[in-house]
Amino acid sequence: MNAVLPHGPRVVVIGAGIVGCSLADELTARGWTDVTVLDQGPLPAPGGSTSHAPGLVFRTGPSRTLTAFAAYTVEKFGALEADGLPCFTPVGGLELATTPERWADLHRKAGFAASWGIHAELVGPARCKELWPLLDESKVLGGLYTPDDGLARAVPACRAQRERARARGARFLDRHTVTGIERDGGRVTAVVTDRGTFPADHVVSAAGFWGPVIGRMAGVDVPLLPLAHQYAKTAPLPELAGANDPRTEASRPILRFQDRDLYFREHTDRIGIGSYAHRPLPVDPFTVPAYDDAKDMPSSYPFTPEDFAPSWEDCRGLLPALKDTEITEGFNGVFSFTPDGMPVLGEARALRGFWLAEAVWVTHSAGVAKAVAEWMVDGRPSLDLHECELTRFEDAQRSPAYVAERGARQFVEVYDVIHPLQPMDRPRPLRVSPFHARQQELGAVFLEGGGWERPHWYEANAPLAEGIDLPGRDAWAARHWSPVAAAEARATRERVALYDMTPLRRLEVAGPGSLAFLQRMTSNNLAKKPGAVTYTLLLDEAGGIRSDLTVARLAPDLFQVGANSPADLDWLLRHAPDDVHLRDITSGTCCVGVWGPLARALVQPLTRDDFSHEAFGYFKARQTCIGHVPVTAMRLSYVGELGWELYTSADLGLRLWDTLWEAGQEHGVIAAGRSAFNSLRLEKGYRAWGHDMTTEHHPHEAGVGFAVRMNKGDFVGRSALEALGGPDAPGRPARRLTPLLLDDPSAVVLGKEPVYVDGAPAGYVTSASYGYTLGRCVAYAWLPPLETGAGVHIEYFGEKVPATVAEEPLFDPEMTRIRR
Structure with a gap:
């Protein structure tokens, strides 16, 4: 009903920080102009994390999604102005390596940059010194320079976006403290404040570290832990006198000294220093003072010099000019950390119309706002968000104790070199199969996923590995791996x-409407006799792949579904009619x-x-x-x-x-x-x-078009696939999930590496493993369509490794071993 209104549905956004202001701008730009943004503090700086954020924007990391968020933040804020100045200053970013391990990791990060389309270059100590003259270059092995990264002016960016959103009809109300969320029939209906009630069809919690407080009002868990992070400023430095315009404050790159959990940025003639090297300092969001009761602002806690003392010595060792100065001011600023370090986004199924846009830093703010606005207005984000969806956590990962322990650990590890297979240390074991005792007896080496202890190999099989001729592995590829x-x-x-x-994951789907429901929700034909198992896909309305499933029809009205994540159950439950019963078994x-x-x-x-x-x-x-x-x-x-x-x-x-x-x-x-x-x-x-x-991929380009039956009747995503046509129809995205075999039998890649075609980055590896039957490493990559036998190169820690496009399946193409 609301969609036909010229101003769109009534939206209330809780929080006027960088996420709330960005979201109001994105929503109103899409025609939803009945938008009210509430905050308990005064504008323009209401006292949340945005009000004190140092504004660092480094785009590159292992998550393609976070990189895309940050890239959009740079693009958007670079085009925004406040006080006649851009809201983003591209001073660049410089990440230093002072250990061989970090130097190797920066090569890996340079590969991420190439995979995700970010300009980056590895530079030597002399170039690092040129970029940051205060450095002691003798301490540095090299650096990763990203010239287009830089500093977001968060508070001015909020103001610029507020002005645009207001011009389209949005309103921003400060000094409104939210006291309740009203609901009816499982839907949100209003936001209650100390200054009145605001009817709403959609409510978005963009409250930052107050997210758990707002969530409790709505009956929705918000799995984040607020933690204080130290930030300090030096006295004025003679070396910086006259170097920077006071309006933009900085001209040299943001500096990361991750080997000591530190970062640096200029503040005109002073240096700002952020530290993650101290003990975790958790903050209870339910006890954070109101704006008027806080000494400075609610997100700013008193500086603790004793926690900063070791970092100060590390700073002076890296930047000798600091030996003649001192710290003149500092604070412990509160930020949000989740159990896996990713944002929490999406609509709560338990309370329809209640959305979360939480645990978002300035770096990713505009990108997150765009994605959430697309999700609300269009029904789906254009970017894959499975790493960020609020439904991604298992029940066992949502306890307050788990959130607190893992959130604190994310703070500790924020600058650590993390291997993609590296398991968490605690709390373990959390979830074990009934076979766990036998696995321990066999010397299982457990890694972890979704809280489960998962054997990756068994030391009892070590004698079987004797005599198997395997190529040697580099130190990175040898981690969490065994010749066993x-x-x-x-x-x-x-x-x-x-x-x-x-x-x-196993789901049970039962009831008289179960077949019709699954036929509607999935792409393959499930109208088969009991005893049949079918591989099928969950698609969204645009034909993107939400998940792949195996569906076993055990009885006329009983199905067992093999799924991937809690999000699959959530998606099905959102659409299930009353005559269908779903449960996770x-x-x-x-x-x-x-x-x-x-x-x-x-x-x-x-x-x-x-x-x-x-x-x-x-x-x-x-x-x-x-x-x-x-x-x-x-x-x-x-x-x-x-x-x-x-x-x-x-x-x-x-x-x-x-x-x-x-x-x-x-x-x-x-x-x-x-x-x-x-x-x-x-x-x-x-x-x-x-x-x-x-969700960013369609079945045919992903090589799973065989799981789509266009003639079975209507199903979610069918219209979109029909509009796309067949796998070779004009206008289809020019990419394919492509099997590659590395040419060198001793070479190994692990995933997310860039793939070069004709000398230029053309795609990235999705999955890779050594194929012990084939005697070569197998990699799958998203690439432009290439002929079988075409040569490409995969960049692995700075080396270009040759590989060849292969015909799939690589092993037993006639399926004789399975069908016997």
């Missing part, structure tokens, strides 16, 4: 292995993957049912018993070998494992981990959602 993975992959190809698939169940050429020889004697290929074909399911254990058996394989996924209840899981283990001894059964699994699945070209494909 090669032995486990070989045993899977030659004999049989047990894989713990318990962390695979993951925690109460478990799964063993039994795969390998001897899988049937292992399983068949344990059941009275016929497990022959003729009686139990590929992509079929049945409920049976394995020994004393009732199971749902599905003939699926993510490793390209004969086998089954065997599901049972958690209480019977250990018995199932022991039954299979004992029966498998005569067949040389082993337990195998995720490292071997990932290698085997890439040899078969099986996609991993969230890595190889996201």
